[in-house]
Amino acid sequence: MALILWHNPRCSKSRETLALLQARGITPELRLYLNDPPSRAELEALVDKLDQPARALIRWKEAKDSLDATASAEEILDHLARTPKLIERPILIHDTAARIGRPPERVLEIL
Template identity: 35%
Template sequence: MDVIIYHNPDCGTSRNTLAMIRNTGIEPHVIEYLQTPPTRLLLRQLIERMGVPVRDVIREKGTPYKELGLDNPSLTDDQLFDAMMAHPILINRPIVVSPNGVRLCRPSEAVLDLLPPPLGEFHKEDGEIVVDAHGRRAATA
């Protein structure tokens, strides 16, 4: 299975998502999107494939969201894309692409819907169990 993750190694959710992908035996194509941002067209296509509004993919925390006035509801999608192209940190992560779809994997467990069954137990960095020893999603996931 060919899987792509738009990844930020400084983000715990992104690291957990990457580890869950690898726990299925897949080595994904890892794109550190802050160093290699997607083109405007590609980002537009990813968001369309997710079936969510552009605003749902904009990250507020730790970004210039407020300073740029992106909380203004009258901004158009094109204006939001302009901001994300100028400031890739505004693109929320991780975005995962698989043959089963495209998803913003927040929470990280959302990636499990895009993948084959895990190979074994999986715990997040903080110790929370996501997949039990039998390969089943934990009740809290």
Template identity: 40%
Template sequence: MTVTLYHNPACGTSRNVLAMIRAAGIEPVVVEYLKTPPTRADLDVLASRLVVPVRDLLRQRGTPYVELGLDDPTLADGDILGAIAAHPVLLNRPVVMTGQAARPCRPKETLFEILPQARLA
């Protein structure tokens, strides 16, 4: 199984989720999204596997969320993904994607929803 982690090593939750995945015996593909931003095509794949609304990918604190008008609840998913592609800091880390599902994992225990074997580690 391929597991991709959109990761920020400066984030404690992101580091914890990475450790949980590894403890389950899985070595994920780690994407440090601030160094290597996901393309719009990458984000479209991610969005197609989300088990939560696309809006849940948005990080508000410490980002240009309000300045970009992302607080508008009527904003289309495509506009949200475009904003994340242009401003990767908007990605609400960590985000875990498997072949079947994806979701932001904040708090870290939400990882179990898409990677139940991590609970057993």
């Protein structure tokens, strides 16, 4: 089972999620998405795996000046591809599913 964690080591929830997985003997591949930003196509595929709307990927407190509630899914994905710091974190991705680790225990749903 391939697991990839979109991780920001400066984020406490991201660190908690990684620790939670490691405590269960799971070592996901880490993708430091701020250094290796996802493409628009990767974000679109991620939305399909999350089974949530694109707006679930947004860190709204940080995006309030650049996106509003009327933004379409296409506008959101384009904006996140250009500005990866606005992507909610952490995100655990499995072959067929993904979960945002808010709270960290949510990632356990896809294991």
